[in-house]
Amino acid sequence: xxxxxxxxxxxxxxxxxxxxxxxxxxxxxxxxxxxxxxxxxxxxxxxxxxxxxxxxxxxxxxxxxxxxxxxxxxxxxxxxxxxxxxxxxxxxxxxxxxxxxxxxxxxxxxxxxxxxxxxxxxxxxxxxxxxxxxxxxxxxxxxxxxxxxxxxxxxxxxxxxxxxxxxxxxxxxxxxxxxxxxxxxxxxxxxxxxxxxxxxxxxxxxxxxxxxxxxxxxxxxxxxxxxxxxxxxxxxxxxxxxxxxxxxxxxxxxxxxxxxxxxxxxxxxxxxxxxxxxxxxxxxxxxxxxxxxxxxxxxxxxxxxxxxxxxxxxxxxxxxxxxxxxxxxxxxxxxxxxxxxxxxxxxxxxxxxxxxxxxxxxxxxxxx
Amino acid sequence: xxxxxxxxxxxxxxxxxxxxxxxxxxxxxxxxxxxxxxxxxxxxxxxxxxxxxxxxxxxxxxxxxxxxxxxxxxxxxxxxxxxxxxxxxxxxxxxxxxxxxxxxxxxxxxxxxxxxxxxxxxxxxxxxxxxxxxxxxxxxxxxxxxxxxxxxxxxxxxxxxxxxxxxxxxxxxxxxxxxxxxxxxxxxxxxxxxxxxxxxxxxxxxxxxxxxxxxxxxxxxxxxxxxxxxxxxxxxxxxxxxxxxxxxxxxxxxxxxxxxxxxxxxxxxxxxxxxxxxxxxxxxxxxxxxxxxxxxxxxxxxxxxxxxxxxxxxxxxxxxxxxxxxxxxxxxxxxxxxxxxxxxxxxxxxxxxxxxxxxxxxxxxxxx
Numbered sequence: 001x002x003x004x005x006x007x008x009x010x011x012x013x014x015x016x017x018x019x020x021x022x023x024x025x026x027x028x029x030x031x032x033x034x035x036x037x038x039x040x041x042x043x044x045x046x047x048x049x050x051x052x053x054x055x056x057x058x059x060x061x062x063x064x065x066x067x068x069x070x071x072x073x074x075x076x077x078x079x080x081x082x083x084x085x086x087x088x089x090x091x092x093x094x095x096x097x098x099x100x101x102x103x104x105x106x107x108x109x110x111x112x113x114x115x116x117x118x119x120x121x122x123x124x125x126x127x128x129x130x131x132x133x134x135x136x137x138x139x140x141x142x143x144x145x146x147x148x149x150x151x152x153x154x155x156x157x158x159x160x161x162x163x164x165x166x167x168x169x170x171x172x173x174x175x176x177x178x179x180x181x182x183x184x185x186x187x188x189x190x191x192x193x194x195x196x197x198x199x200x201x202x203x204x205x206x207x208x209x210x211x212x213x214x215x216x217x218x219x220x221x222x223x224x225x226x227x228x229x230x231x232x233x234x235x236x237x238x239x240x241x242x243x244x245x246x247x248x249x250x251x252x253x254x255x256x257x258x259x260x261x262x263x264x265x266x267x268x269x270x271x272x273x274x275x276x277x278x279x280x281x282x283x284x285x286x287x288x289x290x291x292x293x294x295x296x297x298x299x300x301x302x303x304x305x306x307x308x309x310x311x312x313x314x315x316x317x318x319x320x321x322x323x324x325x326x327x328x329x330x331x332x333x334x335x336x337x338x339x340x341x342x343x344x345x346x347x348x349x350x351x352x353x354x355x356x357x358x359x360x361x362x363x364x365x366x367x368x
Numbered sequence: 369x370x371x372x373x374x375x376x377x378x379x380x381x382x383x384x385x386x387x388x389x390x391x392x393x394x395x396x397x398x399x400x401x402x403x404x405x406x407x408x409x410x411x412x413x414x415x416x417x418x419x420x421x422x423x424x425x426x427x428x429x430x431x432x433x434x435x436x437x438x439x440x441x442x443x444x445x446x447x448x449x450x451x452x453x454x455x456x457x458x459x460x461x462x463x464x465x466x467x468x469x470x471x472x473x474x475x476x477x478x479x480x481x482x483x484x485x486x487x488x489x490x491x492x493x494x495x496x497x498x499x500x501x502x503x504x505x506x507x508x509x510x511x512x513x514x515x516x517x518x519x520x521x522x523x524x525x526x527x528x529x530x531x532x533x534x535x536x537x538x539x540x541x542x543x544x545x546x547x548x549x550x551x552x553x554x555x556x557x558x559x560x561x562x563x564x565x566x567x568x569x570x571x572x573x574x575x576x577x578x579x580x581x582x583x584x585x586x587x588x589x590x591x592x593x594x595x596x597x598x599x600x601x602x603x604x605x606x607x608x609x610x611x612x613x614x615x616x617x618x619x620x621x622x623x624x625x626x627x628x629x630x631x632x633x634x635x636x637x638x639x640x641x642x643x644x645x646x647x648x649x650x651x652x653x654x655x656x657x658x659x660x661x662x663x664x665x666x667x668x669x670x671x672x673x674x675x676x677x678x679x680x681x682x683x684x685x686x687x688x689x690x691x692x693x694x695x696x697x698x699x700x701x702x703x704x705x706x707x708x709x710x711x712x713x714x715x716x717x718x719x720x721x722x723x724x725x726x727x728x729x730x731x732x733x734x735x736x
Contacts, residue, residue, distance in 0.1 A: 035454055038404040041487065042477035045567035050535070058529050063537055066667075071534025077567040079473065086403055103506045105447060109410035119409065137506045138471040140570025143530040146514065150527040159518040161426050162511040166439025167418070169431055199413035199445040202508025299434075 036122060041083040046225065047134070047218035048077025051142075058150030076210075078218035079138040083118070084127040092230050092253045092363055093127035095222060096343075097215070099235030099259075101165045101204045103137035104130035106234065110344040111193035111200070117343045120352045126359075129222065129229065133237065134214040135205040145208065160208035167198050172300060174340040175293050184293055186337035188345035197344070206236070212247060219244040223251040230254035230363060235340065239263060242281055254363040255286040256355065259340050261307040262288070262314035273314075275321070282323030285362040287355065288315055289328045291338030291345075324362055328354065404490060409451040414593065415502070415586035416445025419510075426518030444578075446586035447506040451486070452495040460598050460621045460731055461495035463590060464711075465583070467603030469533045469572045471505035472498035474602065478712040479561035479568070485711045488720045494727075497590065497597065501605065502582040503573040513576065528576035535566050540667050542708040543659065552661055554705035556713035565712070574604070580615060587612040591619040598622035598731060603708065607631060610649055622731040623654040624723065627708050629675040630656070630682035641682075643689070650691030653730040655723065656683055657696045659706030659713070692730055696722065 050072045056062065062069040080095075081104065096117060098106040107130055108116040118128045135141040148154045165173065168180045176191055177183040183191045206213070219240060223229045228251050231241035238260020245252050263273045273281070288311045295301045311327065318325035330338045333354055338345050345351065360366045418440045424430065430437040448463075449472065464485060466474040475498060476484040486496045503509040516522045533541065536548045544559055545551035551559045574581070587608060591597045596619050599609035606628020613620050631641045641649070656679045663669045679695065686693035698706045701722055706713050713719065728734045 034407070036406040036409060038406065039402070041404060042481075042484070043473055044477060044481075045564060048567045050563075050566070053534070056534055056537075057531055058527055063531060063533060064541075064671075066537075068534075068537065071536045073532060073534055074563075074566040074569065079471075079567075081476070103447075103508075105411055105506055108449070109412060113410075113412075116410070132506070137508075138473055138500070138570070140471075140505075143532055143571035146527060146530055149517070149524045150529075152524065156517045156520065156524045159426055159514060161518075162514055163425055163431060164441060164511055165431060166421070166424055166436075166441055168439045169424075169434075169436065173432075195418075195442075196413060198418070198442040199416045199447075201442065202506070203511035303432075 036119065037086040038122070039084045039086050039088065043079060043081040045077045045079055045139075046131075046221040047214055048074045051075050053142075053144045055144050055147035055151055055153065058147040060151065073142070073144075075142040076134055076214035076218075077139060078131050078134050078215060078222075079140075080129050080131045080222060081138075082127065082129045083122055085122040085125055087125040088127045090364075091126050092228055092359070093129060093226055094121055094230045094232060094359075095129040095131060095219065097131055097219070097231070097233045097237040097240055098133065098136075099237055100206075101163060101201045103132050103200070103202060105200050106341070107343055110190060110348065111196040112190035112346075113193070114346075114348070117348065117352050120349055121356070124352075124356055126356070129226070131215070131219070131222070133206070134218060135209055137202065141205045142208065160205060163204040163207070165201050167194070170198070170201060172297050175291065175297050175300075175304070176339055178297060184296065184337060186292075187339065188292075188335075188337040188347050189339040189341055190344070190346055197341070204236070213240075213243070216240060216243045216247055220248040220250070220252075224248075227251055228253050230256060230359060232256040232258065233260070234258040234343070235260055242286075245281055245284055246277055249280060249284060252284055254359060255281070255284050256289070257287070257311065258289045258342070259291065259307075260311070262311040273317070278317050278321045282318050282321040282325075284323075286315070286318055286323065286325040287328060287358050287362070288326070289342070289351075289355065290330065291340060291342045292331050292336055293339075326358060326362065328358070330354075404487065405454045406490070407452045407454050407456065411447060411449040413445045413447055413507075414589040415582055416442045419443050421510075421512045423512050423515035423519055423521065426515040428519065441510070441512075443510040444502055444582035444586075445507060446499050446502050446583060446590075447508075448497050448499045448590060449506075450495065450497045451490055453490040453493055455493040456495045458732075459494050460596055460727070461497060461594055462489055462598045462600060462727075463497040463499060463587065465499055465501065465587070465599070465601045465605040465608055467605055468574075469531060469569045471500050471568070471570060473568050474709070475711055478558060478716065479564040480558035480714075481561070482714075482716070485716065485720050488717055489724070492720075492724055494724070497594070499583070499587070499590070501574070502586060503577055505570065509573045510576065528573060531572040531575070533569050535562070538566070538569060540665050543661050543665050543668075543672070544707055546665060552664065552705060554660075555707065556660075556703075556705040556715050557707035557709055558712070558714055565709070572604070581608075581611070584608055584611045584615055588616040588618070588620075592616075595619055596621050598624060598727060600624035600626065601628070602626040602711070603628055610654075613649055613652055614645055617648060617652060620652055622727060623649070623652050624657070625655070625679065626657045626710070627659060627675075628679070630679040641685070646685050646689045650686050650689040650693075652691075654683070654686055654691065654693040655696060655726050655730070656694070657710070657719075657723065658698065659708060659710045660699050660704055661707075694726060694730065696726070698722075
């Protein structure tokens with residue numbers, strides 16, 4: 001074997017070495033094209049405060065029967081999971097907030113097993129932050145009131161409204177189709193994985209939160225901590241980016257509002273923003289996104305149309321005040337059949353591309 | 369510029385090309401040593417069943433006031449987040465289950481901002497699965513009973529026991545020190561980040577779960593889905609790996625029980641396992657881990673000693689039945705000052721190394 005090397009001339013040896021190096025580089029490139037290369041990942045909390053509880057458990061014998069049922073607990077904290085891909089330095093991070101009766105799971109693997117927006121944005125070199133709303137999922141909630149009711153310290157009628165969504169409600173409300181089990185002919189939601197979607201739906205305890213919603217103040221803390229972030233909200237949290245900016249616009253580089261009512265969820269019942277508030281928001285680039293079939297679900301046509309119209313008006317007001325707001329109604333951008341859960345729809349990557357293009361042009365000021 | 373190239377002889381050109389290629393490879397290597405290279409990541413649910421609820425909300429007007437307060441919801445599902453690093457093929461995946469009043473956050477970034485066990489295991493080329501226990505965090509819970517109580521359909525005394533831990537309780541129970549605010553001289557828990565730890569503590573609704581605990585059956589579904597997994601439990605879930613194996617041992621390759629009572633959390637009050645159960649468990653390699661200061665917290669010396677002793681007895685029983693069980697009391701392995709939250713202690717990587725060494729030797733049968 002060794003003898004054979006003698007027959008390879010020095011120049012040829014370098015050719016061989018160069019060729020092997022190139023092959024290794026190509027192989028590494030192929031691996032890296034499939035793999036996800038992360039600079040950093042982890043989780044942390046923002047916000048939260050220590051409060052005294054006199055009903056740590058619903059039992060007079062206390063935790064583990066040690067007789068102690070009082071003490072300090074932390075409430076209103078917000079859990080944030082994050083990943084920073086290699087090559088993210090030139091881009092503004094994106095924080096994606098989930099909607100009612102859901103958690104940050106909304107933005108992870110889709111119900112039919114495709115890559116969620118969190119990973120898609122990572123692969124487009126954007127750092128992604130996924131908060132669970134205060135009082136939901138890993139952020140936890142203050143259980144004191146439930147224990148006080150169990151202990152007879154207050155009446156059952158004091159119990160906060162806990163919300164969730166039945167399968168039947170979700171199908172219609174999220175515009176998977178005109179009636180339970182029946183999808184629209186061009187439906188983009190992966191209805192074959194509806195059972196898996198049903199598992200994402202969890203109870204919503206927002207009704208027990210103080211006002212302003214601690215999620216808003218915590219999102220502001222997140223923006224300041226990151227020294228710049230684009231806030232994205234969906235459905236229940238659709239206007240949270242704006243609510244946060246109204247509290248403190250510092251380090252909020254963009255507002256993305258998906259499928260909600262403007263300026264509040266039930267906009268038809270709520271007051272409009274005043275001109276001072278509009279001026280404040282007009283300083284931040286704003287994107288509003290709506291899917292398809294806005295008026296096509298017999299049970300909810302008015303609700304979605306009302307929300308859509310309120311946001312169209314909001315966009316107009318921001319632009320009239322010198323701002324940069326875009327109304328992205330997906331059918332007008334060539335994407336048809338999108339549901340309320342458009343981050344999980346079969347064309348979710350195409351919708352993400354439209355949003356990333358908006359970020360590049362309106363927040364990062366590229367290709368303009 | 370172009371003219372200069374003429375002066376580089378062909379052989380030298382290849383030397384240069386080879387040198388540049390090597391430099392690029394080295395640069396890529398440096399990046400990859402710091403970066404995390406993932407083959408795949410995502411999240412999914414295991415288990416869950418559809419049930420009819422007659423109290424979707426605690427309001428007679430229903431969700432969004434649409435008058436509908438009944439329908440089908442999914443309960444008992446378990447959320448699982450996972451990451452598979454490059455190079456994981458030769459190793460058995462590890463599922464890490466959290467304890468009471470906590471979520472999978474336990475295994476992520478430590479309260480003082482260091483890498484958690486999830487990332488440390490990934491960097492040791494192990495796929496990591498992080499479930500949130502059923503009725504906790506992103507797995508959600510069945511809110512029907514609370515809404516029924518609010519609606520006056522059942523008495524407040526029917527409310528399940530909701531558990532959490534005060535800061536004062538956590539300090540003692542988790543053995544951060546002998547009295548609130550005072551750490552042991554050799555304490556490994558990062559007590560300077562105790563406030564951040566307090567934010568991880570969230571309400572525990574396990575008391576409302578049916579038996580057998582759906583987390584156990586779901587962990588079995590996870591094992592079968594993955595075609596092999598090592599189950600790790602901590603504290604409340606410390607014996608969940610064994611409970612799962614007793615239901616169905618299929619595809620469970622190892623059992624890791626951290627800081628709990630054996631065979632059940634309050635082992636002194638519970639019945640022992642029978643010989644048939646011991647024989648069943650003896651077929652799977654088992655590791656039990658305990659930290660330091662077992663008898664050093666004045667309020668809880670007996671509890672921890674009781675748990676420790678019950679597990680020592682369990683290990684003995686497994687080995688007597690021909691099994692391979694190891695009792696890893698960390699001080700005997702050269703790790704001192706560990707708390708109950710040993711996956712977050714300052715020497716968490718060293719503790720992880722001991723566990724990985726045990727996996728290599730007892731589950732993957734290497735270096736034996």
